[in-house]
Amino acid sequence: MAIREAFKEIEQTLGVVPEWLRQMPEGGANGFWAMARDFWLAETKVPNKYKELIGLAVSGATRCKYCALFHTEAARLFGATDEEIAEASMMGALTMLGSTFINAQQIDYDQFRKETQDIVRYVREHSQSQAA
Numbered sequence: 001m002a003i004r005e006a007f008k009e010i011e012q013t014l015g016v017v018p019e020w021l022r023q024m025p026e027g028g029a030n031g032f033w034a035m036a037r038d039f040w041l042a043e044t045k046v047p048n049k050y051k052e053l054i055g056l057a058v059s060g061a062t063r064c065k066y067c068a069l070f071h072t073e074a075a076r077l078f079g080a081t082d083e084e085i086a087e088a089s090m091m092g093a094l095t096m097l098g099s100t101f102i103n104a105q106q107i108d109y110d111q112f113r114k115e116t117q118d119i120v121r122y123v124r125e126h127s128q129s130q131a132a
Contacts (some may be wrong), residue, residue: 001033001034003029003030006029006030006033007022007029009033009037010033013037013041047078048074048078049075049078049079049080049084052071052074052075052077052078052080053071053075053080053084053085053087053088054088055067055070055071055074055075056068056071056072056075056085056088056089056092057088057091057092057095058092059092060089060092060093060096061092061093061095061096075088
């Protein structure tokens with residue numbers, strides 16, 4: 001797709017071609033837009049509200065104020081409440097806390113994997129027996 005066509009499509013979809021997108025090299029802008037259009041903005045198996053909440057959690061972990069602003073507002077656009085936004089932010093923070101500690105302690109991956117599988121098996125078995 002020629003860059004002019006991509007920019008026309010972006011403007012029709014978003015109302016404007018953001019300056020940061022205009023500054024991307026043509027191949028980068030075309031590729032970014034194709035993925036944004038066909039995955040991020042499209043109806044997929046994951047509802048758009050949840051995709052934006054995931055984006056928000058990731059933006060907190062990566063400390064990107066641009067992404068945090070964008071994904072917060074996009075999550076609201078797709079119906080996220082302030083409470084859901086706060087929970088997504090907390091989930092990103094909790095994941096980073098655990099990840100930082102586990103990586104810094106150099107926890108054995110094979111042991112971690114086995115314990116995780118044991119936990120899932122235990123919870124699955126006990127939640128099924130309690131439901132019966």
